Amino acid sequence: MTKREAMTLVGLVTLLCVVFLLSLVLGSTAISLHRVLMALLGTPSDGTSAIVVRTIRLPRSVTAMLAGASLGIAGLQMQTLFRNPLADPFALGISSGASLGVALVVLSSGYGAAAAFGSATGIRGDALITAAAIVGAALVLGLVLIVSSRIVNPTTVLILGLMFGYAVSAVVTVLVGASQPERLAQWAQWGFGSFSGVTWQRLQLFGPLTFFGVLIAAATTKQLNALLLGESYARSMGLAVRRARLLTMLSASVLGAVVTAFCGPISFLGIAVPHVCRGLLSTSDHRVLVPAVVLMGSAGALFAEIVSLLPGSAGVLPLNAVTSLMGAPVVVAVLLRSRRGVVVG
């Protein structure tokens, strides 16, 4: 690791700490840093602010960090695997699958029955939505993986995923067109994306899932590096390419699906974060990129969350809109700065 890379990583750790504390301090009402620290350290103190920090802001921030790191890592994996700068965790139609699941639950006439079933069995509405998103994403992912295992060319797999996504989105549009206005509101709410819905209880599932996904990526940096030169070269250097491809697609897609299920479709973090890290570090070496992307993804998601909460006001911006508005210019800037404009796949 060069000195520049070490310095950049240290810088990112510092940035993450600052943004993390900021996300606890800022909100509809600001809580002083002193009180935040006291609440974090468990000092018995002023009741309300400690409760707000511990039960609302802390799980929200932890969720944001896990989601940001997951999306960044998944984006990095997909960009390397497909050697395409526009690949992201949802390139294989994952988010479309999740939306289909949610749309079926929220929009279809069966929702009333499902809700009744849910309340009878003690599953709350948002948990049902999460389950639906996971099932939808898993179905699409399974279909893409089965078909793609017969395909040699990675670009074909990518196009296949896009086509799957379009087809599934079309079905969702049909459902949206046929549904009643009050259900559309709930559907739109999910589409906005949010880190706030994940409570401590749901973090018990969300945390380990994303953690292990990121761990897989961290454990396969060597394989990802070998893939930098393309699959032919990777194979010639001893990589079991098909297995590596399957593992990478699987872990990236599961990360994307889990985040989408719990937080809604969050766009652009997955594309933008790896680009920013490559730009900062001037390297494609995954041994450095993976930790950088984890740090930068967490910080980016926290920052987007802070912005979306419009500190000091009662209003809230859709998280998805914030990440898009932040991410799109970043991707454009990175692509314009790079010499060739677009990396040739």
Added chain:
Amino acid sequence: MTAALRTRDLAVGYRTRRTRRAVLEHVNLAVHPGELVCLLGPNGIGKSTLLRTLARMQPALWGSVHLGGSDLRSITNIELARCLGVVLTERVAVEALSVRRLVELGRYPHSGWFRRITDSDRTAVEWAIDAVGARHLAERDFSRLSDGERQRVMIGRALAQEPVLLILDEPTAFLDVPSRVELIGLLRRLTRERPLAVVVSTHDLELALRTADVVWLFMPGGELVTGAPEDVVLAGNLARAFEGRQIRFHPEERSFRLVTGDRGEAVVHGAGLRARLAAAVLEREGYAVTNATAADGLVVHARETGWRVTNDHTERSGADFASLAAFLRGRRTAS
């Protein structure tokens, strides 16, 4: 001597669900350590197919390939990568990676799951960088190198695998002429300095004939002729391999020329470079240059002061070859 590579009754080609289409059959080849083998032949005849089969990037139709004594079908990916390095035609598009780290990727088959770089890895990487003369490029970004430098680095990466055999599929395809000569020269040097065998396909026929220890020549009709370049030339195989085109192989010069001579014969008097260049001008203008004095041929004198033509009942002269060429073209329009 044990062969680095040996094939037994190998057939290469493509298989679809029902059929097998062989482009080459009954191939028995051997490559020994320290040999530079150049694979020659027209485009589309199956050079890449053969190389890909030798490198196990596609399966053999029949027969077997043995690498360092073991059958290709019986070894793992990692074992293969420790014996065989590959450089392909395709241009590598990788953003932001230093030359040293790219060469380090070649250590993949030697390092553990977590790619912890050991001292022996470092030694191998530095050695490979030196071997391809890329010391001054080590810290540079690979994507900013010239095409020739990139291919050198890609060879360095293959060398870092510490293979016994290097297979290169048209590594000179995108290079300018000096880089091509340098690259083939580098491969030749590598085979001389260590017991490394190199198989390289190329379209640079004349360069290959001058440099290779052995040539494998694809003949039309799916036959593979092998041997020292001079033996292949002597047997007339090169002329046969590329016959039926508008070019002719000249064995003495081991080079191809356009088929000319439609304007009659010409004789050049004189010696040294000037005489040879005058002959080149005549050939380009469509004359067959002969040694004997032809009865009705053109006689060109090449001298220090310029050229002089003494035929056609006239005498013409000039100072440079441009005027000679202009004169010859003038004769064409006149006749």
